[in-house]
Amino acid sequence: MHVLIIGAAGMIGRKLASRIAADGMLCGHPVDKLTLADIFPPSVPAGFSGEVATEVVDLSELENSRRLIAQRPDIIFHLAAIVSGEAEADFEKGYRINLEGSRLLFEAIRAEAEVNAYCPRLVFCSSLAVFGPPFASPITDEFLTAPATSYGTQKAITELLLADYSRRGIFDGIGIRLPTICIRPGKPNAAASGFFSNILREPLAGQEAILPVEETVRHWFASPRSAIGFLLHGASIDLSGLGVRRNLIMPGLSATVAEQIEALRNVAGGDAVKLIRRVPDERIKTIVDSWAFDYQPALALSLGFRAESTMAEIIHAHIEDEIDGKTGS
Amino acid sequence: MHVLIIGAAGMIGRKLASRIAADGMLCGHPVDKLTLADIFPPSVPAGFSGEVATEVVDLSELENSRRLIAQRPDIIFHLAAIVSGEAEADFEKGYRINLEGSRLLFEAIRAEAEVNAYCPRLVFCSSLAVFGPPFASPITDEFLTAPATSYGTQKAITELLLADYSRRGIFDGIGIRLPTICIRPGKPNAAASGFFSNILREPLAGQEAILPVEETVRHWFASPRSAIGFLLHGASIDLSGLGVRRNLIMPGLSATVAEQIEALRNVAGGDAVKLIRRVPDERIKTIVDSWAFDYQPALALSLGFRAESTMAEIIHAHIEDEIDGKTGS
Numbered sequence: 099m100h101v102l103i104i105g106a107a108g109m110i111g112r113k114l115a116s117r118i119a120a121d122g123m124l125c126g127h128p129v130d131k132l133t134l135a136d137i138f139p140p141s142v143p144a145g146f147s148g149e150v151a152t153e154v155v156d157l158s159e160l161e162n163s164r165r166l167i168a169q170r171p172d173i174i175f176h177l178a179a180i181v182s183g184e185a186e187a188d189f190e191k192g193y194r195i196n197l198e199g200s201r202l203l204f205e206a207i208r209a210e211a212e213v214n215a216y217c218p219r220l221v222f223c224s225s226l227a228v229f230g231p232p233f234a235s236p237i238t239d240e241f242l243t244a245p246a247t248s249y250g251t252q253k254a255i256t257e258l259l260l261a262d263y264s265r266r267g268i269f270d271g272i273g274i275r276l277p278t279i280c281i282r283p284g285k286p287n288a289a290a291s292g293f294f295s296n297i298l299r300e301p302l303a304g305q306e307a308i309l310p311v312e313e314t315v316r317h318w319f320a321s322p323r324s325a326i327g328f329l330l331h332g333a334s335i336d337l338s339g340l341g342v343r344r345n346l347i348m349p350g351l352s353a354t355v356a357e358q359i360e361a362l363r364n365v366a367g368g369d370a371v372k373l374i375r376r377v378p379d380e381r382i383k384t385i386v387d388s389w390a391f392d393y394q395p396a397l398a399l400s401l402g403f404r405a406e407s408t409m410a411e412i413i414h415a416h417i418e419d420e421i422d423g424k425t426g427s
Numbered sequence: 428m429h430v431l432i433i434g435a436a437g438m439i440g441r442k443l444a445s446r447i448a449a450d451g452m453l454c455g456h457p458v459d460k461l462t463l464a465d466i467f468p469p470s471v472p473a474g475f476s477g478e479v480a481t482e483v484v485d486l487s488e489l490e491n492s493r494r495l496i497a498q499r500p501d502i503i504f505h506l507a508a509i510v511s512g513e514a515e516a517d518f519e520k521g522y523r524i525n526l527e528g529s530r531l532l533f534e535a536i537r538a539e540a541e542v543n544a545y546c547p548r549l550v551f552c553s554s555l556a557v558f559g560p561p562f563a564s565p566i567t568d569e570f571l572t573a574p575a576t577s578y579g580t581q582k583a584i585t586e587l588l589l590a591d592y593s594r595r596g597i598f599d600g601i602g603i604r605l606p607t608i609c610i611r612p613g614k615p616n617a618a619a620s621g622f623f624s625n626i627l628r629e630p631l632a633g634q635e636a637i638l639p640v641e642e643t644v645r646h647w648f649a650s651p652r653s654a655i656g657f658l659l660h661g662a663s664i665d666l667s668g669l670g671v672r673r674n675l676i677m678p679g680l681s682a683t684v685a686e687q688i689e690a691l692r693n694v695a696g697g698d699a700v701k702l703i704r705r706v707p708d709e710r711i712k713t714i715v716d717s718w719a720f721d722y723q724p725a726l727a728l729s730l731g732f733r734a735e736s737t738m739a740e741i742i743h744a745h746i747e748d749e750i751d752g753k754t755g756s
Contacts, residue, residue, distance in 0.1 A: 189537075189595065230671050234569060242569045244590065244672050251591040255584050261573065262580040266518065342559050343573050 099127040102166060104157065104203070105177030106134035109283065110223065110276075110325055112141065114175060117326050119146035124173060125334040135166055136178065157199035163206035170216055173333050174269075176203060177223040183289070185249035196252035204259055208268045217269055220260070221332045224273040224345055226318070228254040229390055236394040239347060246388070257345040265342050272332045273345030277320040277393075277405065281416040290385040294319070297355070298362055298413060301370040302421065310379035313356035316391040320350045320405040321415040328403055335401055347395040349405040351412065361409035365417075428456040431495060433486065433532070434506030435463035438612065439552065439605075439654055441470065443504060446655050448475035453502060454663045464495055465507065486528035492535035499545055502662050503598075505532060506552040512618070514578035525581035533588055537597045546598055549589070550661045553602040553674055555647070557583040558719055565723040568676060575717070586674040594671050601661045602674030606649040606722075606734065610745040619714040623648070626684070627691055627742060630699040631750065639708035642685040645720040649679045649734040650744040660732055669726075676724040678734040680741065690738035694746075 101118055105111045115134055118124060120143075128148075134140035135153040142150050155162040157178055178199060179185075185192030200222070210216050229237055230246035243254040257273045264271040282295040286307070293310055294317055300307035320328075328348050337344065353361075363371045395403070406412045430447055434440045444463055449472075451458060457477075463469035464482040471479050484491040486507055507528060508514075514521030529551070539545050558566055559575035572583040586602045593600040611624040615636070622639055623646055629636035649657075657677050666673065682690075692700045724732070735741045 240563060240571045242571055242672075243587075245587070246594070246671055248591055248595070251587050255587050258572075258574070258580050258584050258587075262577050265575070266577070342575055343571075 099124060099129050099173065100131040100133065100169065100171045101129050101173045101175070102133045102135065102169075102171035103140075103175045103177065104135045104166070105175075105179065105223070106140035106152075107136035107138040108177060109322070110279075110329075111136065111175075111177050112143075113322055113326050114177070114329055115140070116143040117330070119143035119150075122147060124330065133166065133169065133171060157203060158194045160202045160206065163203045164209065167203070167206040167210045170210065170218070172218055174203075174207075174218050174220045175223070175329060175333070176200065176220060179223070179253075180249070181289075182227060182247055182249040185252060186247055189248060192248050192252060196249065197255055200256040201259060204263050204268070208263070211268055217267060219333055220269045220271040221329055222256060222260055222271060222273045223329070224257055224275045225250065225253045226275050226277065226347065226390065226393070228257065228275065228345075231388060231390075233390040233392075236392040237347065237390055238394045239343065239397045261342045261344045264337075264344055270337055271344055272337055272340075274328050274332050275345065275347050276325055276328065277318045277348055277350030279322055279325055280319040280412055281321070281420070283322065283416075283420045290382050293382070294355075294358070297374050298358060299416065301362060301373040302366055302413070302417065304373070306373045306375055308377045309355065309374050310377055310382040311355065311386055312383075313359065314354060315386055316352060316354045317386075317389070318350040318352055318391050318393055319409075319412060320348065321412045323415045323419055324405045331401075331403055340397075343397065346398040346401070346403070347393050348398055349395045349403050350393065351406050351409065352391060352393075353409050358409055361413055365410055365413045428453060428458050428502065429460040429462070429498065429500045430458050430502045430504070431462045431464065431498075431500035432469075432504045432506065433464045433495070434504075434508065434552070435469035435481075436465035436467040437506060438651070439608075439658075440465065440504075440506050441472075442651055442655050443506070443658055444469070445472040446659070448472035448479075451476060453659065462495065462498065462500060486532060487523045489531045489535065492532045493538065496532070496535040496539045499539065499547070501547055503532075503536075503547050503549045504552070504658060504662070505529065505549060508552070508582075509578070510618075511556060511576055511578040514581060515576055518577060521577050521581060525578065526584055529585040530588060533592050533597070537592070540597055546596060548662055549598045549600040550658055551585060551589055551600060551602045552658070553586055553604045554579065554582045555604050555606065555676065555719065555722070557586065557604065557674075560717060560719075562719040562721070565721040566676065566719055567723045568672065568726045590671045590673045593666075593673055599666055600673055601666055601669075603657050603661050604674065604676050605654055605657065606647045606677055606679030608651055608654055609648040609741055610650070610749070612651065612745070612749045619711050622711070623684075623687070626703050627687060628745065630691060630702040631695055631742070631746065633702070635702045635704055637706045638684065638703050639706060639711040640684065640715055641712075642688065643683060644715055645681060645683045646715075646718070647679040647681055647720050647722055648738075648741060649677065650741045652744045652748055653734045657732055660730075664730055672726065675727040675730070675732070676722050677727055678724045678732050679722065680735050680738065681720060681722075682738050687738055690742055694739055694742045
């Protein structure tokens, strides 16, 4: 089995490649080739017995997608995207990469299939940013996708293309709308959602962290381990019962900042909690208040997608995968 | 005021141009120029005192949109589309015209605005085909757009682009999701929905018509006159309160075939009803059964959009506008 990961140099892409390399199997079949593509050079995961190819490519050129698809990968993970802030700041770049890049990839698959029968599984990393306010509570699988950002618009459009190309049998696609990833490994970054991870990760490492919002703020979380689990599960399951509804809200843990802090206290003690410094930030509060936090991912649950059910599990996943295990950070 | 109608040679486009020509006004301002564009030669409406320009253009070429937009129309009606059946039969043509054509038009406006401040009103003719089964009952303004056809996908994507371009202030857009138009003027055609009009229009003209489905079939209707009213209202009202939710289910009349026939009997008598011949057609029944018929267009109603409230009104609109008036058929 040949697996292609597009966007392999990002946090999720690296972890996904490491996991597939470690498992050596996907969907019950041995993986003999792993192609890792990104606009940045992807790193080669350790311990894989099969062949690894790395490709540094710009997806907004049809020829690049054609070259990747000409190798007829059985499973394609499409994770490549300009992030939300950049897609908002740079209109043309956001549309070129997040919309045109996806469309050209889908067109490359269509062109390949016209030459010789081909219908790969395609797992697309979408986002809850496809939803915009005013939100329903909870947001169900039938809630309108009316995004409030260009990033969300580009994801929602790619979801529609994915559903139509799948309906026509050009590929067998699924869109995975990820919750906010927590605990995100690495250093604190400037993303408005960064503090949800920072207030756990930094104290666990004996470092101070800034909390810019009230403890009553509620959000929708899954660990990096769950995110990889969603993508692998999406690659493996039968999608034929989904009809055109192929873009799924992923399960997550609904938790407040207070519940995050309480879980940190239980796992790491009161001294860790003392490392959280409250520095209210109106800009971040306004952004966070515009996000939904209440989802009912009935379809994904019925298909066997599973996330953590306690914040303690999310913290333990981080300790096992990042601190003891020292992988993928 | 300069008004541009793209797709001016179609049934709705012709009626819209005739109405604007007759009114001579739009949004309280005199219309001094009307540009009628289509891939087929548009006809020039009678009785207009201003300048009329006709353009035969292929919208899937950016240069054509640029040329139309370089004249900086104040109001743009975008009605051009490959119809549902053709978009399903010809994948590439459907995406080229219905998606790329719209996107290039939007991009032409963005390019023009970058040269010199410009933010026209854009009224896009969308479709209830943006919804796919399983349907909610009723379908509300918050229901997911998960289309079951390529045509519906292309309309749903254009809606998303319209909302994002409007949010960014590139134009001031509104998407109008039309009900099934009844009574459609002209000859019976091969469209699966054609019988809804045929069973009224043909008997009114003393001709036989075929009814291929049960009388219990329910559907969502508006007259051509209402459709033009929606487009003109969409061109006129303040949209600033809509946020990113700029694509609206239009009001319609929910009626069964039995109710259509009863209205025909009341307006035209029992002899007209006898001209309806029942010839069950399983293919058409299957298609019609896959359509939704129950909508709750709360947002459009709150903005003052109005359709007929009885089938008799729909029949009288046809008699006045098409039979006595002899216009636009």
